[in-house]
Amino acid sequence: MKKTFQAEIESLIFSAEEPVSAADLSRLLEISKSEVKKIIKEISDYYQGDSHGFYLKEYSSGFLFVTKAEFFSLIRDMHNKKVTKLTQAALETLAIIAYKQPITRAEIEEIRGVKAEKTLLTLSKYSLIEEIGRKDTLGNPIVYGTTDDFLQHFDLQDLTKLPELSFEELEIPSNDIENTLFR
Amino acid sequence: MKKTFQAEIESLIFSAEEPVSAADLSRLLEISKSEVKKIIKEISDYYQGDSHGFYLKEYSSGFLFVTKAEFFSLIRDMHNKKVTKLTQAALETLAIIAYKQPITRAEIEEIRGVKAEKTLLTLSKYSLIEEIGRKDTLGNPIVYGTTDDFLQHFDLQDLTKLPELSFEELEIPSNDIENTLFR
């Protein structure tokens, strides 16, 4: 029987902490990228089956084995897993960067009306954003963009999957008013 | 078709930080231990197959998925070119030891709410922690502390140079300490 490298690819992806790209696998196994992709498709189909608790998930930067979403609460309960959530300020800043990248700090501050230095620093530390260059204006300010980790964190395959809002969706809600100002 | 819990068991073992015992699985899934063992045998046989790169390994304290020995050099090639992050479990455990040393395994497990046996072993292998003595209580448990390598890795002169705790960071939930104080 012809050797298919399925087991090799499984072991490599399984041992990885970050998504593994088809290009990396092709290089490591010295087989063509199309061959790698064919095998990945087979593995992927295979673990989709109901008898498996994890599957091969495709990210923008490659493939990673992760547990299926349906077992989320079971796993969380048993393993006492914590869920990390970003703060409102972080989410808003990320939203702005995601939609307007490349964008400078001053431009972000203009939109949010508050200083962004600390938030940008923290988002960089967590590899959710990165400096992607300099703007060709006075002072050559740094411009920021989102990273692969950003896509992974929000379960987005690529930036085109970011939500778009229509005019109707932008109505000020009238029922979920929470007055945080004068408390 | 009869529901067999194979997928649930796979997902739990796959996402575990420490080996998962049949007793734990039986309790959590509310099925008999013999049922669990039967399913584990099936999963185990299944991954022994040549097309798989990892298998279910039995430890004294339970089961874990690990890669097959034959792929070791391949995996090493992939990891050699990359930097590795500590897993969340290892990172938290290291943090607890750093800030609260000397500390026993039981105390660490109490704080994190999960077992710490393998994690402590891993951190010891990385020379980040070591046994620094015995506690003068029942059973004289081992107490752990950080190593000189630890200080060197983080470029710290001594333990008093560990960063101070602040409560204005990304991951603190929104009902954070500032709100509690200033509302």
Added chain:
Amino acid sequence: MPYEIKLDSFQGPLEVLYQLVKKNRIEISEISLSSIAEQYLAYMDKLKDFNLDLASEFMVIAAELIEIKIRALLPKNHEDGEEETDSNLVERLREYHYFKKISEILQDFEEEGSKYYPRAVDIYDIIGEDIEVNLDIEIFELQEAFQGVLASLSEKEEVEVEDEDVKGDWDQLNFEEIKIEDKTTFILDKLSRVSSGLTFRDLILNSHNRMEIVVTFLSILELAKMAKIKIKQDKIFSNISLN
């Protein structure tokens, strides 16, 4: 009633305006903004005692609001015949609103994205043989991890309180109620035994949960109020020293 002031995650002027728009259930337009100008100014008035630097950021928007208000009060000059264009402020607020909404959607995505767990055991355990790794951990990660643990501990504590079968093991971690008077006595006692003074960090170093840290902080404020100690902080987030 005291109004909310946050130290760092401070609500900027646009957020204040946005919350007022929500609270008053009005549209984002010049006409409606003019109706809430007073509320904004009233809020700003209370705020300005706290931080002049922040107040100045508020001032810019206040000026624009006043301009809008005045324009709304003045009789319209219909002979102009020109379409009124939205002010810069209305535009900014709409954009702010847009990203607020987007960030809400992102929050749902984040929730979704957090449902997939990768394998969690270390590479060592998976390969079963020694492998030379280039460990990449930074000190801030350690700090964050510990704070995360502390945070989840205090959440757990809340749950455990309701649980009748709380195991005695918690005693070991001193999870009993911490009283302010006990803490103030403790702080004074500790202060009396050192000559160089103490920092807030010294006092919370061995805290078992966030509640204890909060109590420590409140105790310090209490002692300062009673003029029993002096506290000093050079800038936000720097250490607080006690004398």
